[in-house]
Amino acid sequence: MKKLFIMLVAAFSFVACTNTETKVAEKESDKPEDAQDAGRLFIRASLDGDYNKALSYMVKDSMNIMILKKWKNDNYDKLSNEDKINYKNANILPIKIENINDSLVSYAYSNTFKKNDTTVLFIVREKDAWKIDMKRIRAYY
Numbered sequence: 001m002k003k004l005f006i007m008l009v010a011a012f013s014f015v016a017c018t019n020t021e022t023k024v025a026e027k028e029s030d031k032p033e034d035a036q037d038a039g040r041l042f043i044r045a046s047l048d049g050d051y052n053k054a055l056s057y058m059v060k061d062s063m064n065i066m067i068l069k070k071w072k073n074d075n076y077d078k079l080s081n082e083d084k085i086n087y088k089n090a091n092i093l094p095i096k097i098e099n100i101n102d103s104l105v106s107y108a109y110s111n112t113f114k115k116n117d118t119t120v121l122f123i124v125r126e127k128d129a130w131k132i133d134m135k136r137i138r139a140y141y
Contacts, residue, residue: 031129035107035125035130036105036107038129038130038132040092042058042132043109043111047092047111048087048088049088051068051069051072054068054132055068057131058132058133059124059133061135063135064134067135071134083113087111087113089113090114092111093110093111093112093115094108095109095110103125105124105130107121107123121134122134122136
């Protein structure tokens with residue numbers, strides 16, 4: 001009985017360690033290297049409908065969270081399943097990526113599903129990380 005208990009504890013410990021290592025590796029590989037990478041990762045998560053992941057690439061303040069929720073509720077959630085699949089299969093089409101200053105980049109893009117829909121994101125350097133700042137879109141236009 002003791003051997004079975006020890007084997008079970010060892011098995012659970014192994015699984016727990018493996019899951020932790022995998023999650024750490026995923027987080028490190030998803031960390032944007034620069035502003036363009038942050039934009040690409042955010043856009044990909046948005047096209048895939050993974051708004052929790054998209055949020056991880058954003059400046060986390062109440063206004064940005066509200067904008068993302070509204071964007072999801074008013075747009076993505078109302079799409080047909082076919083459109084959601086089309087967005088998921090779409091490629092990102094960067095149009096213009098421009099350094100406004102050393103801590104602000106604009107990223108204009110479209111996608112292969114809706115080629116005529118151009119969106120502009122603003123990416124800011126926050127400490128040592130690049131983050132999407134959705135509230136700057138409204139301030140810019």
